[in-house]
Amino acid sequence: MEPDTNPFAQRLPLAFWKRHVAQVVRYATCRKILNAARAYLHYRSGASRVSTKPCFLKVEVSRKCRINCNYCFSVKEDVFYPLEDYKKLIDEFKDFIFEVALYEVGEPLYHDQLLEFIFLRPRKQGRIGDIVFVFTGET
Secondary structure (H helix, E strand, C coil): CCCCCCHHHCCCCHHHHHHHHHHHHHHCCHHHHHHHHHHHHHHHHCCCCCCCCCCEEECCCECCCCCCCCCCCCCCCCCECCHHHHHHHHHHHCCCCCEEECCCCCCHHHCCCHHHHHHCCCCCCCCCCCEECCCCCCC
């Protein structure tokens, strides 16, 4: 498949790079940079399978939400991501990720252990950048 016709091989917008460049520069290690470069090469080639680890991690800590936005198609239920599973994710990927986002469909502020999610960071080797989360304003 030619790169021009492959939607996965489109150029990343400048806004993407601006958003993440501070995290990349501040928390870069050789391992993280090599992993990101390999991921980008997979992306540019339009590969459907990649052998790299994630550079940015997005975890949905809560599915609970009382707002029914028109654009949201997800089922809202009282399901919360377990802190122990999150600790395992961080431990597994800490040497590769630059940033963690704690949101997706639900309202993160409903999770009783949200502060523990936010403050769980490796202290030395494998440090990760900001823990980002967005809330809907409903709570």
